Amino acid sequence: MATSTKTREFLNETGGIARFTGQLFSVTSKPPYEVREFLSQCYSIGYRSFSLIGLTGFIMGLVLTMQLRPSLVYYGVESKLPMMVGIAIVREIGPVITALIFAGKIGSSIGAELGSMKVTEQIDAMEVSGTNPYKYLVATRVLAATLMLPILTVLSDAIGLFGAYIGVNIKAVTSFRLFFTQIFQNLQYGDLTPAFIKTFLFGFAVGMVGCYKGYNSNKGTRGVGSSANSAVVLSSVIIFIIDLLVVQVTDLLGLN
Amino acid sequence: MNNQGENNIKLGVFVLTGLFVLILSFYLIGKNRNLFGSGFTLRVRFQNLNGLMEGGNVLYAGIQAGTVDEINIINDTTMEVTLLMDKKFKPYIRKNALAVIGTEGLMGEKVVNISAVNKKAALIENGDQLAVKRVIGTDEMLQTLSQTNNNFAVVSGALKTTVAKINDSKIWDVLNDSSTASNIRASLNNITKTTANAREMTRNLDQLITQTKRGKGAAGLLLSDTGFAADLKTTMVHVKATSTEVNRLAVQLNQVVQNVNADNGVLKLLNDTSAAANVRKSLENIQKGTDGFNQNMEALKHNFLLRGYFKKQEKLQKARQ
Secondary structure: OHHHHHHHHHHHHHHHHHHHHHHHHHHHOOOOOOHHHHHHHHHHHOHHHHHHHHHHHHHHHHHHHHHHHHHHHHOOOHHHHHHHHHHHHHHHHHHHHHHHHHHHHHHHHHHHHHHHHHHOOHHHHHHHOOOOHHHHHHHHHHHHHHHHHHHHHHHHHHHHHHHHHHHHHHHOOOOHHHHHHHHHHHOOHHHHHHHHHHHHHHHHHHHHHHHHHHHOOOOHHHHHHHHHHHHHHHHHHHHHHHHHHHHHHHHHOOOO | OHHHHHHHHHHHHHHHHHHHHHHHHHHHHHHHOOOOOOEEEEEEEEOOOOOOOOOOEEEEOOEEEEEEEEEEEEEOOEEEEEEEEEHHHOOOOEOOOEEEEEEOOOOOOEEEEEEOOOOOOOEOOOOOEEEEOOOOOHHHHHHHHHHHHHHHHHHHHHHHHHHHHHHHOHHHHHHHOHHHHHHHHHHHHHHHHHHHHHHHHHHHHHHHHHHHHHOOHHHHHHHHOHHHHHHHHHHHHHHHHHHHHHHHHHHHHHHHHHHHHOOOOHHHHHHOHHHHHHHHHHHHHHHHHHHHHHHHHHHHHOOOOOHHHHHHHHHHHHHHO
């Protein structure tokens, strides 16, 4: 009986998210466009996340280099360190870690913000005033998250590679030019393009899950925290599922 | 409103920076693959690509010069690889340049290496086909190594038999003998002493030769005396004459001996037993004659006519003594 209820809840949740997502496409394509709110969300979601994403990216590159180095020295291929770090950051670690940090900061923020608006009936008030709350609140946030995460990922990758350069130079001496030449000589479009494309999907998932959880929040102020928390957890899981699917598709296309 | 504008500017900078980094990344990757700018193509036909793939690097004299653009199968033993080359290498690559498939590092990806030949040839043109340099592949190396391994096994077996024979031989007993080392040591000491003596002898000989050269000593005098040769020559002439004379005497002596050995010679007489009896009888007669003579002489000494003479003779003899 309990299993049946959980299954029903899961299916209900899945259907709710699907409906919520489908609603986005139908609403976004019709004017009026909330450009100002969209830019405002881009600023708060993208620009204001940059410092956190940049810091984690730098540490990620530095630590990854220092962790990889002993193994490569053991096998006598220390000179391949820039290549390995470059491919690892660009292909996988950069997009996924950035998306997870993004989910932690933005997913929870959107979930909490919309959840509090829901429980304080601000969303209902917007509907009454003739403003489409979905278009104003959800569409702008989802679009902003979808477009800002790829840019954040690119910048995070760049900072991460700079951190890796510093990591290499802690134990050895490599010129800046040689380091980046080695990285880009071994990178291909097959490395960069799928990684870049999947960040759009990550951003869309984080924005959509955060908005869904916040928009459907209930149980008062307690529900706000729950929405924020479940938004982060669910979006993190979805990030890994999307990553798994993209790897399979990339492999099928022969880009691996 | 001002705050909103400022935020938009910050957002614009943020987005543009991200796009710039993204475009720069795409450009750098494309530049390494010669996707931007005009280049030229070359063709190479290999029998075996050994895992070479499209997008692989092309090196000219070890420098990144292009990428593998296309791979086509011409027939069952010929694969044509089209190389997209950087145009800055066009003034340096000649028609007789050789291409070979190599490996980047020990375990790296396959690359096409183009190397120049030290002979004059015209510069390469777009679409030219390069000749292939034949190199020993890993399979051939392994085959050779396998053969070497078999030979080594045979040699190893023979060596094992030899070692077994040595172990069973007396030489091994000698080597195992604890006194061998001390004997060898003693022998070495002796050799050392002998060597020292030889050195001393050599030194003395050297001194002797030096002194001889300077004309010191008998040998030196002989060797350095210029008149000695003439004397020696004269001596040799004399020796030769003497030798001739001796030869002549020997002939004569030979004649004498032949006469002695003849039937009527002295030697025949010596061998005759009757002659010996006659000689013995004669000697006895002589003995008797001599005794008689001694008695006569003694009688003469006591004769008053000759006594004075004998006494005088005795005195003279005593005076001489």
